[in-house]
Amino acid sequence: xxxxxxxxxxxxxxxxxxxxxxxxxxxxxxxxxxxxxxxxxxxxxxxxxxxxxxxxxxxxxxxxxxxxxxxxxxxxxxxxxxxxxxxxxxxxxxxxxxxxxxxxxxxxxxxxxxxxxxxxxxxxxxxxxxxxxxxxxxxxxxxxxxxxxxxxxxxxxxxxxxxxxxxxxxxxxxxxxxxxxxxxxxxxxxxxxxxxxxxxxxxxxxxxxxxxxxxxxxxxxxxxxxxxxxxxxxxxxxxxxxxxxxxxxxxxxxxxxxxxxxxxxxxxxxxxxxxxxxxxxxxxxxxxxxxxxxxxxxxxxxxxxxxxxxxxxxxxxxxxxxxxxxxxxxxxxxxxxxxxxxxxxxxxxxxxxxxxxxxxxxxxxxxxxxxxxxxxxxxxxxxxxxxxxxxxxxxxxxxxxxxxxxxxxxxxxxxxxxxxxxxxxxxxxxxxxxxxxxxxxxxxxxxxxxxxxxxxxxxxxxxxxxxxxxxxxxxxxxxxxxxxx
Numbered sequence: 001x002x003x004x005x006x007x008x009x010x011x012x013x014x015x016x017x018x019x020x021x022x023x024x025x026x027x028x029x030x031x032x033x034x035x036x037x038x039x040x041x042x043x044x045x046x047x048x049x050x051x052x053x054x055x056x057x058x059x060x061x062x063x064x065x066x067x068x069x070x071x072x073x074x075x076x077x078x079x080x081x082x083x084x085x086x087x088x089x090x091x092x093x094x095x096x097x098x099x100x101x102x103x104x105x106x107x108x109x110x111x112x113x114x115x116x117x118x119x120x121x122x123x124x125x126x127x128x129x130x131x132x133x134x135x136x137x138x139x140x141x142x143x144x145x146x147x148x149x150x151x152x153x154x155x156x157x158x159x160x161x162x163x164x165x166x167x168x169x170x171x172x173x174x175x176x177x178x179x180x181x182x183x184x185x186x187x188x189x190x191x192x193x194x195x196x197x198x199x200x201x202x203x204x205x206x207x208x209x210x211x212x213x214x215x216x217x218x219x220x221x222x223x224x225x226x227x228x229x230x231x232x233x234x235x236x237x238x239x240x241x242x243x244x245x246x247x248x249x250x251x252x253x254x255x256x257x258x259x260x261x262x263x264x265x266x267x268x269x270x271x272x273x274x275x276x277x278x279x280x281x282x283x284x285x286x287x288x289x290x291x292x293x294x295x296x297x298x299x300x301x302x303x304x305x306x307x308x309x310x311x312x313x314x315x316x317x318x319x320x321x322x323x324x325x326x327x328x329x330x331x332x333x334x335x336x337x338x339x340x341x342x343x344x345x346x347x348x349x350x351x352x353x354x355x356x357x358x359x360x361x362x363x364x365x366x367x368x369x370x371x372x373x374x375x376x377x378x379x380x381x382x383x384x385x386x387x388x389x390x391x392x393x394x395x396x397x398x399x400x401x402x403x404x405x406x407x408x409x410x411x412x413x414x415x416x417x418x419x420x421x422x423x424x425x426x427x428x429x430x431x432x433x434x435x436x437x438x439x440x441x442x443x444x445x446x447x448x449x450x451x452x453x454x455x456x457x458x459x460x461x462x463x464x465x466x467x468x469x470x471x472x473x474x475x476x477x478x479x480x481x482x483x484x485x
Contacts (some may be wrong), residue, residue: 005087005247007056012079014030014038019048021085028248030058030085033077038067040078047091052222054058058082059093059204069331085205089401090235096284098201098236101167102160102211104253105230109192112222112265113159118173120187121149151188164282166210173268185273194218194228212251213288217281217294219254220440221274222265223461227254266444266461273450273454286319293317298436300464303429305409311435312406315373370406374399374435377442384445390467395438395473401477402431421481430473437466 009032011015019032040046040063047057060083068075096426106112113393122129125148127478159171171194179186196210209233219226230252233245267274341359348355375396382392404416405424414424440463 002180003048007048007050009046009056011038011040011046012044018101019080023247026083026427028081030063030080030082032410033075035075037065037076038078040080041366045094046080046094050087051069053280054087055089055091057084057086059084059086059092059094061221062261064318068230082248084208084249085247086233087247088233089239089242092244094202094204098203099198099207099233100201100236101195102106103232104191104197104215104228105233106192106194106331107227107229107254107474108225110225111226112218112269113192117158117270120151120152120153120154120188124148125150125251134419151186153188153190160269161350162278163234164279166213166282166286167198169278170195170197188358204233207233207358208249209253212253213291215251215253216291218277220298221267221269230325237452241309257315266452266463267449273448277444280470284447287443290318290378294436294443297432300439303432305425305428308402308406308428308432308435308442309409311432311439312402316370316438318373318377345417352381365456368459370401371382371403374438377438380445381438388467390471390474394470396433398430398434398470398474401427405431421483422477427477430470430477433466433470433473437463437470 005021005023009015009019010032011017011032014036015032015034015036016036017038019030021027021030037350040061043060043064046058046061048058050056058080061080062082063078063080065076065078068077086093094229118447124146125144129148129150130144130148131366133148133150153173153175157173157175158174161168161170163169167307170190174191176189176191177187178189194214196207196214198207198210202210215228232248233244233246235244253275267277293310293314297307297314300307344355346359348358378395378399380394381395385392385395401422404418405428407413408419408424
């Protein structure tokens with residue numbers, strides 16, 4: 001929603017502050033002024049009202065007050081930046097108000113839903129359809145004939161609906177019609193709205209947190225170009241006509257741009273398989289931190305050492321079930337290690353630095369390495385890779401090299417002979433791509449993708465594009481390593 005918002009506000013103890021926010025240019029800067037002194041307290045909430053009677057809530061604000069002097073007159077002004085700006089039929093108290101639902105409008109739903117679902121034209125209708133149209137009583141002056149053109153919506157408003165741990169998640173068509181009664185024609189317009197109905201009412205921060213998690217999941221499944229525009233909230237109250245629109249927030253809801261990935265989504269959102277994945281994905285709440293890290297890398301465009309380190313760390317922080325955190329040691333070795341640990345504690349009592357280093361080394365003997373953790377995720381992919389041009393052995397080959405380069409970026413070590421033939425920066429894009437590829441596909445498979453939907457490998461989507469670039473870069477890497485120095 002883009003408009004120019006004007007209103008009067010209370011800032012601190014001054015209830016006579018005027019302000020304006022021009023959201024048409026995407027600005028989040030709120031300009032306000034008053035003839036009386038006012039102070040913007042850091043992280044405060046500011047409230048106002050428009051001339052139309054709508055409440056304005058600026059949540060978690062930062063800003064500085066300035067002073068202007070014109071002769072004998074003094075005025076005060078401020079530029080205020082808020083974490084959230086919400087306009088509606090009531091003001092928002094973040095620590096007190098509870099919300100029963102949040103809705104996100106998708107600006108480019110064709111990225112998530114096949115283009116010809118639900119809407120179409122009929123040219124040259126048959127006699128049976130013409131006869132049925134003539135029986136309609138709405139427009140007696142219309143006499144459809146064999147040259148008629150009919151635009152229609154099939155009447156299926158619900159796209160999907162699934163109960164999950166973050167609430168009941170649904171997507172629906174919201175139609176608007178225009179024109180008619182004149183020579184200018186008619187139109188059927190549609191918006192796709194994704195909604196979360198919470199099982200129990202939530203405070204504002206938690207409501208936004210769940211919506212943001214859902215948006216990231218849908219952006220991943222649909223492609224990096226999916227963008228969410230209008231956001232609305234419903235308070236937990238009896239007013240069914242309430243309207244609370246979010247004009248801006250500091251969350252990233254996607255990028256409103258055209259990109260080269262124009263494929264069908266990884267999973268058909270109209271299928272039962274998608275509902276299964278949606279439910280299972282949010283059942284695994286302990287993976288939230290890992291997924292935020294994955295999305296943070298996946299939605300980036302540039303490659304860098306810091307990105308490689310971050311995506312490799314995904315596998316180190318991936319939650320493990322009890323009993324899987326450590327490698328199994330040979331029989332009798334735990335007792336020997338326990339005895340060794342006891343001797344180190346006593347014999348090196350006066351050499352604290354050496355003592356701690358040795359004890360740390362012993363504790364890592366049974367700890368699974370980064371390579372072990374990544375190989376575990378590859379094992380989930382293995383069955384599904386048998387028909388793909390990129391096999392599990394290829395993935396393991398690249399991962400071994402990726403870890404060496406990751407370790408160089410972290411520790412600065414060039415001891416391996418790999419670095420005699422390969423500059424560590426040269427193939428960082430390959431190593432980032434392979435780790436994102438392994439994590440992304442293993443998560444989808446683990447959460448219910450059956451491998452039967454051929455659209456999953458559609459060439460346009462970035463996850464499949466990764467496969468093509470990995471194959472090309474792997475060939476170049478092997479050629480370089482096979483050359484004699």
